[in-house]
Amino acid sequence: MxxxxxxxxxxxxxxxxxxxxxxxxxxxxxxxxxxxxxxLPWVRIDKEYRFETDAGNVSLADLFQGRSQLLVYHFMFGADYKAGCPSCSAIADGFNPIAVHLAHHDVTLAAVSSAPFAKLADYKRRMGWTFPWASSAGGDFNGDFNISFTDRQQREGGIEYNYRREAPAKSQDGNAVQEWELRGEEGPVAQLAAMTGTDVATYTRDRPGISTFTLADGVVHHTYSAYARGLDGLWNMYQWLDRAPLGRNEQGIWWRRHDEYAQA
Structure with a gap:
C-alpha cells in the first residue's frame, strides 16, 4: 500500500x-x-614499482600508455580470492564505456590488484571487460597506497585505511576478524567475503580505493587518493538509484556480479 x-x-x-x-x-x-x-601538492614517486600486464612486466610509468594522467582503481582481488569482490565488480562494470572517452582526453583508466595476473585475466574474460588491469603481486604498491595489509597488521592494529588507524582485529574462534564494513554501517562483510570464496579476515586484507597520478618529463607524481565512501560517486548504479522513487532501498547486499543474477 x-x-x-x-x-x-x-x-x-x-x-x-x-x-x-x-x-x-x-x-x-x-x-x-x-x-x-x-x-593538492603532487608527491614525486621515485620508487620503482613493477606490474604484470597484458604487455608483460611494466613500470608505473608504462601504465600511463603514453598519456600524462593515470586513474588507478584499487580493485579488491587478493591473492587468496577465488573471484573478484562483487562490489568492486559492480563499479568496474562502468569502466569499459568511459575508458575510451578518457583515453581521448589524455587520461588512462586502469585497475590494479594484488592477485596474480593469471587470476585477473581469467576473471576479466569472464566479466567481458577490456579496460587495463595490472597485477601488483610481489611488490609494495598496494601496501604503500594503503589498500592491502597483512594478517599481522590486522592482529596488531597496523592498518591505516581511509586516513585513520584501525583497532586491532578481534579474535573469533581463533581467527582474526577485522571490524570493517565496506560502506559505512551497511552490508554484511561476511556475505561479501563468501562471494569471493574467502573468510572475513582474508577478504578485508584488501580494500577498495582510487589513486591518481601524473607523468611529465619521465617523472611520476601521486596527486590524489580516496577510499571507502569516497568512492560512492564511481558506482554508476547508485547515481541512478539516488534519483529513483525509492532511492537505494537497501537491506543488506542485494547486488551480484552481472553474470550471477539469473542464478539468484
Whole structure:
C-alpha cells in the first residue's frame, strides 16, 4: 500500500523548485571540491614499482600508455580470492564505456590488484571487460597506497585505511576478524567475503580505493587518493538509484556480479 505523500502538480512544482536550489548548491560545492583536489601538492614517486600486464612486466610509468594522467582503481582481488569482490565488480562494470572517452582526453583508466595476473585475466574474460588491469603481486604498491595489509597488521592494529588507524582485529574462534564494513554501517562483510570464496579476515586484507597520478618529463607524481565512501560517486548504479522513487532501498547486499543474477 502506498503511504508516500501525494499532492497536486502545483504542490510538486513548489517542492521541486525548493529542492532545485539545494541541488544547485551541491553542484557548486562539488565544483569547489574538484578544484581543491586539483590543487593538492603532487608527491614525486621515485620508487620503482613493477606490474604484470597484458604487455608483460611494466613500470608505473608504462601504465600511463603514453598519456600524462593515470586513474588507478584499487580493485579488491587478493591473492587468496577465488573471484573478484562483487562490489568492486559492480563499479568496474562502468569502466569499459568511459575508458575510451578518457583515453581521448589524455587520461588512462586502469585497475590494479594484488592477485596474480593469471587470476585477473581469467576473471576479466569472464566479466567481458577490456579496460587495463595490472597485477601488483610481489611488490609494495598496494601496501604503500594503503589498500592491502597483512594478517599481522590486522592482529596488531597496523592498518591505516581511509586516513585513520584501525583497532586491532578481534579474535573469533581463533581467527582474526577485522571490524570493517565496506560502506559505512551497511552490508554484511561476511556475505561479501563468501562471494569471493574467502573468510572475513582474508577478504578485508584488501580494500577498495582510487589513486591518481601524473607523468611529465619521465617523472611520476601521486596527486590524489580516496577510499571507502569516497568512492560512492564511481558506482554508476547508485547515481541512478539516488534519483529513483525509492532511492537505494537497501537491506543488506542485494547486488551480484552481472553474470550471477539469473542464478539468484
Amino acid at each position: 502506498n503511504t508516500h505523500t501525494t499532492g497536486t502538480r502545483e504542490q510538486w512544482l513548489a517542492a521541486r523548485l525548493d529542492l532545485l536550489q539545494a541541488e544547485k548548491e551541491l553542484t557548486r560545492r562539488s565544483d569547489e571540491l574538484a578544484l581543491r583536489r586539483q590543487a
